[in-house]
Amino acid sequence: MNYNSFAERCVEELKVLQDKFQEDFDVDWYQNWFYNQTTGLLTFSTGETELNFKYFQVGSFSQKSNTWKWSWDNVHTLDNVKETTKQIKEFGLKSRFPKLTTGCFPSDEYEAWEFTAIAAKLTNGICVYRPVNDEELQIFLVITELVDNEIAQKIKDRYVQCSAHEYRRRAFVCQHLNSTRKVGFEEAFETFEDMELSDEDDFQAWCDDCETVRQNEGEWNDRSMAFAQIKVVCEKCYFEMKEINPGHR
Numbered sequence: 510m511n512y513n514s515f516a517e518r519c520v521e522e523l524k525v526l527q528d529k530f531q532e533d534f535d536v537d538w539y540q541n542w543f544y545n546q547t548t549g550l551l552t553f554s555t556g557e558t559e560l561n562f563k564y565f566q567v568g569s570f571s572q573k574s575n576t577w578k579w580s581w582d583n584v585h586t587l588d589n590v591k592e593t594t595k596q597i598k599e600f601g602l603k604s605r606f607p608k609l610t611t612g613c614f615p616s617d618e619y620e621a622w623e624f625t626a627i628a629a630k631l632t633n634g635i636c637v638y639r640p641v642n643d644e645e646l647q648i649f650l651v652i653t654e655l656v657d658n659e660i661a662q663k664i665k666d667r668y669v670q671c672s673a674h675e676y677r678r679r680a681f682v683c684q685h686l687n688s689t690r691k692v693g694f695e696e697a698f699e700t701f702e703d704m705e706l707s708d709e710d711d712f713q714a715w716c717d718d719c720e721t722v723r724q725n726e727g728e729w730n731d732r733s734m735a736f737a738q739i740k741v742v743c744e745k746c747y748f749e750m751k752e753i754n755p756g757h758r
């Protein structure tokens with residue numbers, strides 16, 4: 510198989526995909542778009558109406574240096590949205606297509622689209638998208654599937670914007686826990702940093718005083734909850750609070 514004819518075919522197939530996608534979802538109608546590496550979601554919205562998709566980041570083209578960089582070679586791209594691009598590299602290795610296996614090299618915008626078309630073809634993408642946010646660095650995305658709005662909201666709800674740590678998983682703590690004073694640290698279950706959580710689990714912790722009230726009440730009820738005044742923090746903050754209570758469980 511010849512690289513150029515393969516790339517050309519992918520571009521042709523992409524045109525069909527793009528037309529179908531526009532027909533199915535009419536994304537041009539939406540006023541805003543937003544994508545987030547942490548959730549892996551691309552959201553189009555107008556007011557309350559939104560459309561959510563799963564995506565991955567193929568790579569980026571720098572207009573300043575005229576170079577293409579695959580996401581698998583980019584340390585600034587989160588695993589969550591670049592894992593899939595390893596498939597493209599593997600295909601490139603098998604097919605001996607050096608452009609698919611070199612992390613970063615001189616290129617042009619047309620080729621960037623070509624790479625994105627190849628990525629869409631190899632991963633069964635339903636569309637590609639280039640958000641226009643930075644004139645110098647163009648980001649190329651492949652959209653892989655539609656995500657039901659309710660599910661998308663559940664995914665988004667699991668994260669919070671923290672003023673100190675940016676966008677992180679949420680955690681729940683009582684009003685007394687803080688990262689400067691030792692007040693005890695009781696947890697719903699044993700935790701460690703960056704651990705995976707199932708959909709039903711959240712990081713939850715409370716102080717010694719809250720534990721006393723909870724034990725007196727025999728459970729988390731209106732009274733013990735009123736005392737705890739649970740608040741939401743980011744997971745980094747959570748582990749900072751845990752850190753200053755060493756040896757506590």
Ligand SMILES: [Zn+2]
Pocket residue numbers: 683684685686715716717718719720736737
């Ligand atoms: Zn407390």
Ligand SMILES: [Zn+2]
Pocket residue numbers: 671672673674675742743744745746747
């Ligand atoms: Zn934080």
